Amino acid sequence: MSEEIQRPRVGCGAAILDDQGRLLLVKRVKNPEADHWGVPGGKLDWGEAAHVCAERETQEELGIVVKAGRLLSVTDMVAEDYHWVAITYLADSFEGEPTILEDHALHDWGWFALDALPSPMTAGALDAVAALKAKP
Template sequence: MTKPVEAGCGAAIVDAEGRLLLIQRLRQPEAGAWGLPGGKIDFGERAEDTARREIQEELGIVIEITGLACIAETIDAGDGRHWVAPVYAARIVSGAPEVMEPEKHGGWGWFALDALPGPLTSPVRDWLKAQGLAGV
Protein backbone atom coordinates (compact mmCIF):
# COMPACT_ATOMS: atom_id res chain seq x y z
CA MET A 1 0.00 0.00 0.00
CA THR A 2 1.37 3.39 -0.92
CA LYS A 3 1.16 6.35 1.40
CA PRO A 4 -0.32 9.64 0.23
CA VAL A 5 1.88 12.67 -0.26
CA GLU A 6 1.16 15.36 2.33
CA ALA A 7 0.86 19.06 1.45
CA GLY A 8 2.34 21.76 3.62
CA CYS A 9 3.56 25.30 3.12
CA GLY A 10 5.88 27.81 4.67
CA ALA A 11 7.29 31.28 4.30
CA ALA A 12 10.79 32.65 4.03
CA ILE A 13 10.50 35.91 5.95
CA VAL A 14 13.54 38.14 5.50
CA ASP A 15 13.89 41.42 7.41
CA ALA A 16 15.35 44.74 6.23
CA GLU A 17 18.81 43.59 7.38
CA GLY A 18 18.64 40.47 5.20
CA ARG A 19 18.14 38.07 8.13
CA LEU A 20 15.93 35.00 7.84
CA LEU A 21 13.27 34.21 10.47
CA LEU A 22 13.53 30.60 11.66
CA ILE A 23 11.78 28.52 14.30
CA GLN A 24 13.09 25.43 16.04
CA ARG A 25 10.88 22.38 15.55
CA LEU A 26 10.18 20.12 18.53
CA ARG A 27 8.07 17.59 16.57
CA GLN A 28 8.66 15.34 13.59
CA PRO A 29 9.44 15.71 10.80
CA GLU A 30 12.92 17.02 11.52
CA ALA A 31 12.49 17.49 15.27
CA GLY A 32 15.22 19.67 16.75
CA ALA A 33 16.02 21.37 13.43
CA TRP A 34 15.55 25.03 12.56
CA GLY A 35 12.95 25.67 9.89
CA LEU A 36 10.66 28.09 8.17
CA PRO A 37 7.34 28.84 9.85
CA GLY A 38 4.30 27.22 8.23
CA GLY A 39 2.29 24.05 8.42
CA LYS A 40 -0.02 21.48 6.93
CA ILE A 41 -2.55 22.59 4.33
CA ASP A 42 -6.12 21.71 5.26
CA PHE A 43 -8.44 20.38 2.55
CA GLY A 44 -10.15 23.29 0.82
CA GLU A 45 -7.73 25.92 2.16
CA ARG A 46 -5.49 27.70 -0.31
CA ALA A 47 -1.77 27.29 0.42
CA GLU A 48 -1.23 31.07 0.73
CA ASP A 49 -4.08 31.27 3.25
CA THR A 50 -2.57 28.36 5.18
CA ALA A 51 0.81 30.08 5.33
CA ARG A 52 -0.73 33.28 6.70
CA ARG A 53 -2.88 31.38 9.24
CA GLU A 54 -0.14 29.01 10.43
CA ILE A 55 2.40 31.79 10.87
CA GLN A 56 -0.05 33.89 12.85
CA GLU A 57 -0.81 30.84 15.04
CA GLU A 58 2.87 29.94 15.49
CA LEU A 59 4.45 33.38 15.91
CA GLY A 60 1.62 35.88 16.46
CA ILE A 61 2.53 37.92 13.39
CA VAL A 62 0.64 38.96 10.27
CA ILE A 63 2.53 38.50 7.02
CA GLU A 64 2.18 39.67 3.46
CA ILE A 65 3.14 37.13 0.81
CA THR A 66 5.26 38.75 -1.89
CA GLY A 67 5.83 35.77 -4.18
CA LEU A 68 6.58 32.08 -4.55
CA ALA A 69 10.18 31.38 -3.55
CA CYS A 70 10.44 27.64 -4.28
CA ILE A 71 8.83 24.22 -3.84
CA ALA A 72 10.29 22.19 -0.99
CA GLU A 73 10.17 18.43 -0.46
CA THR A 74 10.76 16.52 2.75
CA ILE A 75 10.90 12.76 2.31
CA ASP A 76 10.80 10.56 5.42
CA ALA A 77 12.60 12.94 7.75
CA GLY A 78 11.54 11.11 10.88
CA ASP A 79 7.79 10.80 10.34
CA GLY A 80 7.62 8.28 7.46
CA ARG A 81 5.88 10.80 5.22
CA HIS A 82 6.60 12.62 1.97
CA TRP A 83 5.78 16.34 2.21
CA VAL A 84 5.56 18.77 -0.71
CA ALA A 85 5.36 22.43 0.22
CA PRO A 86 5.33 25.74 -1.57
CA VAL A 87 7.61 28.20 0.19
CA TYR A 88 6.52 31.80 -0.15
CA ALA A 89 8.60 34.95 0.14
CA ALA A 90 6.97 37.14 2.78
CA ARG A 91 7.37 40.10 5.05
CA ILE A 92 5.87 40.99 8.43
CA VAL A 93 3.14 43.63 8.26
CA SER A 94 2.21 43.63 11.95
CA GLY A 95 3.21 42.08 15.23
CA ALA A 96 6.48 40.92 16.74
CA PRO A 97 7.44 37.23 16.62
CA GLU A 98 6.98 35.16 19.75
CA VAL A 99 6.53 31.44 20.32
CA MET A 100 2.77 30.92 20.54
CA GLU A 101 2.92 27.09 20.58
CA PRO A 102 5.71 26.11 23.01
CA GLU A 103 4.73 22.44 22.72
CA LYS A 104 5.71 22.59 19.02
CA HIS A 105 8.55 25.13 18.89
CA GLY A 106 11.64 25.54 21.04
CA GLY A 107 12.40 29.08 19.97
CA TRP A 108 12.72 31.48 17.09
CA GLY A 109 15.28 33.96 15.83
CA TRP A 110 16.49 36.23 13.06
CA PHE A 111 19.63 34.77 11.47
CA ALA A 112 22.13 36.20 9.00
CA LEU A 113 22.35 33.95 5.96
CA ASP A 114 26.04 33.35 6.67
CA ALA A 115 25.35 32.45 10.32
CA LEU A 116 22.38 30.06 10.21
CA PRO A 117 21.88 27.66 13.14
CA GLY A 118 21.98 23.93 12.65
CA PRO A 119 20.63 21.59 11.82
CA LEU A 120 18.36 23.13 9.17
CA THR A 121 15.16 21.55 7.87
CA SER A 122 15.03 20.42 4.25
CA PRO A 123 12.68 23.31 3.26
CA VAL A 124 15.29 25.81 4.48
CA ARG A 125 17.97 23.99 2.48
CA ASP A 126 15.65 23.96 -0.58
CA TRP A 127 15.03 27.71 -0.15
CA LEU A 128 18.77 28.42 0.15
CA LYS A 129 19.43 26.40 -3.00
CA ALA A 130 16.67 28.29 -4.89
CA GLN A 131 18.31 31.57 -3.81
CA GLY A 132 21.68 30.41 -5.10
CA LEU A 133 22.96 30.15 -1.52
CA ALA A 134 23.41 26.39 -1.19
CA GLY A 135 27.01 26.85 -0.03
CA VAL A 136 26.14 29.30 2.78
Protein backbone atom coordinates in the same frame (compact mmCIF):
# COMPACT_ATOMS: atom_id res chain seq x y z
CA MET B 1 -9.73 -5.28 7.95
CA SER B 2 -8.77 -2.40 5.63
CA GLU B 3 -5.27 -1.05 5.33
CA GLU B 4 -4.78 2.69 5.83
CA ILE B 5 -4.04 4.48 2.56
CA GLN B 6 -0.88 6.55 2.77
CA ARG B 7 -1.07 10.00 1.18
CA PRO B 8 1.47 12.79 0.88
CA ARG B 9 1.10 15.70 3.30
CA VAL B 10 1.58 19.33 2.32
CA GLY B 11 3.15 22.00 4.48
CA CYS B 12 3.32 25.71 3.61
CA GLY B 13 5.66 28.29 5.06
CA ALA B 14 6.89 31.84 4.74
CA ALA B 15 10.47 33.01 4.34
CA ILE B 16 10.41 36.31 6.24
CA LEU B 17 13.29 38.77 5.93
CA ASP B 18 13.66 41.74 8.27
CA ASP B 19 14.97 45.18 7.25
CA GLN B 20 18.54 43.93 7.84
CA GLY B 21 18.08 40.99 5.46
CA ARG B 22 17.97 38.42 8.27
CA LEU B 23 15.75 35.35 7.92
CA LEU B 24 13.24 34.40 10.62
CA LEU B 25 13.63 30.74 11.57
CA VAL B 26 11.87 28.55 14.12
CA LYS B 27 13.14 25.40 15.82
CA ARG B 28 10.64 22.57 15.31
CA VAL B 29 9.38 20.22 18.04
CA LYS B 30 7.69 17.56 15.89
CA ASN B 31 8.89 15.06 13.30
CA PRO B 32 9.75 14.98 10.56
CA GLU B 33 12.81 17.12 11.20
CA ALA B 34 12.31 17.64 14.93
CA ASP B 35 14.94 19.95 16.46
CA HIS B 36 15.72 21.41 13.04
CA TRP B 37 15.49 25.10 12.18
CA GLY B 38 13.00 26.04 9.45
CA VAL B 39 10.72 28.77 8.21
CA PRO B 40 7.45 29.21 10.10
CA GLY B 41 4.53 27.32 8.62
CA GLY B 42 2.43 24.22 8.91
CA LYS B 43 -0.08 21.81 7.43
CA LEU B 44 -2.32 22.77 4.55
CA ASP B 45 -6.03 22.44 5.36
CA TRP B 46 -8.62 21.00 2.96
CA GLY B 47 -9.91 23.75 0.65
CA GLU B 48 -7.20 26.22 1.67
CA ALA B 49 -4.92 27.98 -0.80
CA ALA B 50 -1.23 27.32 -0.11
CA HIS B 51 -0.28 30.99 0.32
CA VAL B 52 -3.18 31.46 2.77
CA CYS B 53 -1.91 28.46 4.75
CA ALA B 54 1.56 30.04 5.02
CA GLU B 55 0.02 33.28 6.30
CA ARG B 56 -2.36 31.53 8.74
CA GLU B 57 0.21 29.13 10.16
CA THR B 58 2.75 31.92 10.72
CA GLN B 59 0.17 33.95 12.61
CA GLU B 60 -0.95 30.93 14.67
CA GLU B 61 2.61 29.92 15.57
CA LEU B 62 4.22 33.31 16.11
CA GLY B 63 1.47 35.94 16.30
CA ILE B 64 2.76 37.94 13.35
CA VAL B 65 0.74 38.92 10.29
CA VAL B 66 2.44 37.96 7.02
CA LYS B 67 1.57 38.77 3.42
CA ALA B 68 2.84 35.90 1.25
CA GLY B 69 4.44 36.96 -2.01
CA ARG B 70 6.08 34.95 -4.76
CA LEU B 71 6.69 31.22 -4.61
CA LEU B 72 10.24 30.70 -3.41
CA SER B 73 10.68 26.92 -3.37
CA VAL B 74 8.96 23.54 -3.42
CA THR B 75 10.68 20.73 -1.53
CA ASP B 76 9.91 17.02 -1.84
CA MET B 77 10.63 15.13 1.37
CA VAL B 78 10.14 11.44 0.73
CA ALA B 79 11.28 8.74 3.15
CA GLU B 80 10.11 5.28 4.12
CA ASP B 81 7.98 6.61 6.99
CA TYR B 82 6.83 10.00 5.64
CA HIS B 83 6.08 11.93 2.45
CA TRP B 84 5.79 15.71 2.67
CA VAL B 85 5.79 18.48 0.09
CA ALA B 86 6.95 21.77 1.58
CA ILE B 87 5.90 24.95 -0.26
CA THR B 88 7.70 28.14 0.77
CA TYR B 89 6.67 31.68 -0.16
CA LEU B 90 8.75 34.81 0.20
CA ALA B 91 6.90 37.17 2.53
CA ASP B 92 6.18 40.55 0.95
CA SER B 93 5.60 42.06 4.39
CA PHE B 94 5.05 41.22 8.04
CA GLU B 95 3.72 43.02 11.11
CA GLY B 96 4.34 42.29 14.76
CA GLU B 97 7.05 40.80 16.94
CA PRO B 98 7.44 37.00 16.88
CA THR B 99 6.31 35.19 20.04
CA ILE B 100 5.93 31.43 20.37
CA LEU B 101 2.19 30.79 20.66
CA GLU B 102 2.37 27.03 20.01
CA ASP B 103 5.00 25.56 22.30
CA HIS B 104 3.85 22.07 21.28
CA ALA B 105 5.17 22.91 17.78
CA LEU B 106 8.14 25.25 18.37
CA HIS B 107 11.13 25.30 20.74
CA ASP B 108 12.64 28.62 19.74
CA TRP B 109 12.85 31.33 17.07
CA GLY B 110 15.43 33.83 15.89
CA TRP B 111 16.59 36.16 13.14
CA PHE B 112 19.64 34.87 11.24
CA ALA B 113 21.91 36.36 8.60
CA LEU B 114 21.92 34.25 5.44
CA ASP B 115 25.68 33.68 5.89
CA ALA B 116 25.32 32.69 9.60
CA LEU B 117 22.48 30.18 9.72
CA PRO B 118 21.89 27.70 12.57
CA SER B 119 22.21 23.96 12.18
CA PRO B 120 20.61 21.60 11.50
CA MET B 121 18.08 23.12 9.09
CA THR B 122 14.98 21.60 7.51
CA ALA B 123 15.10 20.55 3.86
CA GLY B 124 12.51 23.23 3.04
CA ALA B 125 14.53 25.96 4.72
CA LEU B 126 17.69 24.88 2.90
CA ASP B 127 15.87 25.10 -0.44
CA ALA B 128 14.39 28.49 0.49
CA VAL B 129 17.81 29.86 1.47
CA ALA B 130 19.32 28.58 -1.80
CA ALA B 131 16.54 30.37 -3.71
CA LEU B 132 17.08 33.57 -1.70
CA LYS B 133 20.81 33.51 -2.41
CA ALA B 134 20.15 32.95 -6.15
CA LYS B 135 17.95 36.07 -6.46
CA PRO B 136 17.08 36.86 -10.07
